[in-house]
Amino acid sequence: MRARVPTPRSSQLSKPQSEAKHPPRPYKLRRFYLPSEVAVHSTKDDCWVSFFNQVFDLTRLLQENYTSDLCDPIVLSAGKDITHWFDPQTREPKTFVDPAKNITTVYSPLGPYLHLTPPEPDSAFNQILFTIPWWKDAQKYCIGSLTIKPRKIRLINxxxxxxxxxxxxSEETINEILDRYIEQNSHSSSYTWKRLGRELNMDKNLAQNDIPDETQELLELGIDVDDYIPAIHLYFDDDLTIA
Incomplete structure (x- = not known):
């Protein structure tokens, strides 16, 4: 099967928000992101977080509320996973009973953050400013999923x-891996991708192409996982990527 470059949709590239003071560089949207990719978006002007294996770009949220101190916990957590902020059953912010006041209070390890309902009446809290709290507004802020397991693959030209x-x-198809590899080899779609002499199905992931994740077995045998990285061989066909 001939490798093909995924055809980007018009929405496949992020666009800087009009209200941004310091808009981040455009990035390519993917179905799955690596923790290392989330980690580089770690400032108030370029803020990603992950929770429950979703990746949220909260840059716009921070820019719309830049004068509020309630942005601070989110900025401090930029580039990190914040699943521990939420209850795994309800997917809502964790709560506890404040022993001093005997009222249910949201668990917020870095302090109160945007869209939290205060435990007591607060004139500064205005729910009219938002209809859906940011952690439930996947349509507005979610840009993809966090991979369950990153994997390393060796590509041999x-x-x-x-x-x-x-x-x-690990969830990405070979075509999506090819799309990542274009940064190293802009003509990578001009190659047939094979593993042990067998042509790969570009629409299936590594495991579906009989390239299993053997990390656990290697660790049990005391073998450094970086000493055994499965290889994919790229055989040149014809450079169809040159206009």
Missing amino acids: MLTKHEDVLEVA
Whole structure:
């Protein structure tokens, strides 16, 4: 099967928000992101977080509320996973009973954050400013899923004999891996991708192409997982990527 470059939709690239004071660089939307990709978006002007294996771009939220101190906990958590903020059953912010006041209070380890309902009446809290709290507004803020398991794959160019080790999401198809690899080889779609002499199905992921994740077995045997990274061999066909 000939490798193909995924055709981007018009919405596949993020667009800077008009209200941004310092808009982040556009990024390519993916189905799955690596923890290392989330980690680089770690400022108030470029803020991603993950929770329950979803990745939320909260840059716009912070820019719309930049004068509020309630942004601070989110900024401090930019680039990190914040699943521990929420109850795994309800997916709502965790709560506890304040022993001093005997009232139910939201657990907020870094302090109160945007859209939290205060435990007591507060004239400064205005729910009219939002209809859905940001952690439930996937349509507005969710940009994809966090991979359950990152994997490393070794790509060997059989024409140039050059090798690259690429970290990918285990759920991604070979075509999505190819799309990541374009940064290293802009003509990577001009190659047939094979594993042990067998052509790969570009619409299936690594495991579905009989390239299983053997991390646990290697660890049990005391073998460094970086000493055994499965290889995919790229055989040059014809450079169809040159206009």
